Amino acid sequence: MSRTLESANREISRVRDLPYGLARTQAAERQVRLVDAEGPDDARAYALSTLVEAYVWGGEVDKAYVPFTRLVRWWDERPDLFDEQDRHTLFWSFKWMVANLTEFPTVPAAQIDRTLADMEHRFAVAGNGMNAVALQRFVWSRSRGAQDTAAAYEAWVATPRDDFSQCEACEPGDRASYLFEAGRTDEGVRLLERTLTENPTCATEPADMLSHLQLAYLEQGRLADAAATHRRGLAHLADSHGDMAGARGRHVELLARGGHGDRAVRMIEADQRLLTGGDSPDSRLTYLVHVGAALAVLRATEPGRPVRLTTVPATTVAELADWARAEADALAAAFDRRNGTAHVSATVARAWGTTAAPEPLDLAVIPAQVRQADQGASSDGAAAGVVVAEAPCGAAGPDGGATRTAGADVPDVAEVLARASRLVDDGDPAAAAPLYLEAARRAEDAGLLADAGAALAEAARCAQVLDDHEGASWAYSRATTLLRAGGADPLLTAAVVRTHARSAADLGRADAALAEVERCLDELAGPDGAPETPADVPGAAELVERRRAEVDRERAELDDCAARLLATLGRDGEAAARASAAARAFGAAGHVADASHAFWLAGRLHADAGATDAAVEDLESAVEGFGLVRDRDHRAQVAALLIDVLRRAGREREADDVTRMLTD
Structure with a gap:
């Protein structure tokens, strides 16, 4: 029995509600099969465009061309069955197709030229604006390093925006990336700084533009701004769609050039799937180019640094650099054969000639002098109190402003904590961390060890979300000690230990983290885990039951945490x-x-x-x-x-x- 248009549209809409990935793609494929077999014809455009989008954003862009071609053919045959949304999606998809075809070296240049010409013809016949066509001509010229690239760029930015223009969040980043490539760094920086004040968001922004901007700041010698932008970019990566290979690679490059080889290697290990694959060959090559720049820097100073990879036959930085260069050269040669230029190979060669920044970036959220002072106090036999130091210049907030530190004018612990909490709520954990450290110091000076531990755990969390795992691990460990010494509720201590586990695992200390988790489980099994309440206390039974439920839940959380640590340990x-x-x-x-x-x-x-x-x-x-x-x-x-x-x-x-x- 054939479906009604209403029921078909309802099911296709459910597909579009799914997150991008295999499930959405296969559900979209099923809807196309159902329409082909049962109809109704009125739903075919919606089903095909949904499949095109699923492929494009689900990491299988090479498969999108077939349903896209069917969609165009259907438009030629039955334009009357396209509603306004179907029509808009069809013409919008042309941008994806032209751009995506350039990302596969096996697609002949003649096919790209034909598709681009067809796009221009169809846009003109339909009365659409030509901004999207101008953009794709620029994209194709830039990918080849053609002599008319600069002219194509100027033609694009001079063409009035219309309904099919690049989204307003993406366009500034696309423009700036070219300006940086063309050596117009100051111009690109001004464009992105102006854009970021407007808080642009889309599937890839602002993560992508921030990844470009951090490197531009590094080139300008604006180290504090580079560090702050790096942190802000990392925070936005988690909310982005697609493999974000370019952005991830640029963060690796910044870390290596900025003197943080340990973090660069950890990030490569975490994203190692991008070394061998990505949304497209061009996406993979972009990642290899930026990782290659990072490896060139690291190889010059620490070629024997170990790397832990399962997807690549390399165990040291030097071996990975050689492997990555061979892979990048092969991909570049394939693109250059298709393009008829030597542009991509030249880009690879430049990457492997990258050198370190003149001085290291300070990416510490919890300054090293705080940790060192605490360790020094401990070794002298003195009380290992929390020491607050001025935050380094690199610990700027996400808006690029200087980090605010706690001073003598802060009246009391509660007020410091309130200020820190407001900063976290405002998206500025880098500025909040020194305040939490100050609150911890004041609480410990007053003998409030559990309160000091709780404040220090908040500082640790700020460091953790900004990738300062060394600082976070120190603060979490110290917080745990203070909480236990202060007689804190074992449930609170356990929660801090669980949160610490992520940083400990990233630093290769999963064994120690697992031991702490097991200790917390033992503590919750003892008399302190579920203290008895006198029977004559009103509501005693309910209090006991509530406590038992809280302990049971925390024990389950600890088991889950232990499972993840055990998996990390193999x-x-x-x-x-x-x-x-x-x-x-x-x-x-x-x-x-x-x-x-x-x-x-x-x-x-x-x-x-x-x-x-x-x-x-x-x-x-x-x-x-x-x-x-x-x-x-x-x-x-x-x-x-x-x-x-x-x-x-x-x-x-x-x-x-x-x-x-x-x-x-």
Whole structure:
């Protein structure tokens, strides 16, 4: 029985509500198959455009050209079946297609020229503005390093904006990246600084423009601004779509050039999937070029620094530099053969000639002198109190302004904490950290050790979110000591230990973090974990029950944390068992969302180990749980993994059932 237009549109709209990824893509593919088999024809444009978008933003841009071609052909045959939204999406997709075709060296130049000419013709016939066409002509010229690139850029920026122009958040970043490439650094910096005051946001911004701006500041010698912009850019990366390979690579380059080889290597290890793949060959090459710049700097000073990679046959910086150069050269040669120039190979060569900045960037959120002073006091046998120092110039806030530090004019601990909290709420954790340190010092001077520990944990969190894991780890460890010494509630201490685990793992200290987690579990199992309440106290039974529930939940959280640490240590079997135990504990206590996350972790671990049945069981539980709490994004992400596991096991019918479930 054929679907009605209303029901088809409703199901396709549900696909568009899913996060980008395998689940959304396969659901979109299913909708196209259904329209082809059952109709209605009125929904075909909507289904095809939804699939094009799923491919483009789901990391499979090479697959988008086929449904796009079908969409154009359908427009030629039945333009009457396109509503205004369908029409707009069709012409908007031309921009994706031209830009994406240039990113695959196997696509002949003649095909790109034809597609661009067809775009220009169709835009003219439809009466659309020509800004998007001018942009794509510039993109194609720039990718080849053609002699008319500068003229194409000027033609683009001079063409009036229209309904099909690049989004207002993206355009300044695209313009600035070219200006930096062309040596017009000051002009590009002014453009981005002006744009950022307007708080632009979209799928990739402001993360992408910030990644360009940090390097431009480095070139100008504005080290404090480079450090602040680096922090701000990292914070926005988590909210961006696509692989963001260029932005991630630029952050690696800044870290290496700024004297932070340890952080650069950690970031390469975390994003190592981009060394061997990305949304496109051009995306991968862009990442390799910026990582190559970083490796050129690191190889000059520490060629033997270890790197921990599973996707690349390299164990040191020098080996990784050689491997990356060979890969980049091969990709560049392929692009240059297609383009008929030597532009891309020259870009690679320049990257491997990169040198370090004149002096290191200060990226510490918790200054080194604070940690060193504390350690010195401890070694002298004195009380290891928190020492507050002036924040370094590199610890500027996200707006590029100087960090505000606590001073003698701050009246009391409560006021300092309130000011720090307001700064965090305003998105300025770099400025909040010194205030939390000041509050911790004042509380400790007053003998309020638990309060000092709590304030220090807040400072640690500020450092952690800004990638200062050394500072965060010191502050978390010190906070834990103060909390225990001050007789703090074991639940608070456990929460701090769990939060510390991320920084400890990033620093290669997962073993120590795991030992602290186990200690917290022991503490919660003892008499301090669930203190008794006298029976004659009003509401005693309810208080005891509430405390028991809080302890049970924290123990489940600690088990979940332990599972993640065990996975970091490569003890996957133990990790999967621990995650399953945490999931059951969360579920028994009615914490469905937490249980779903734990089942998800267990499912991933079982899938990696090849234990298909166990993986499917855990992932199905996670999908069901996220569905119960109406968490569409996480439900779709787990469903994508479940579909992949089932297809790899040859269980196609079950995989199709999961795909159908997402939209029915």
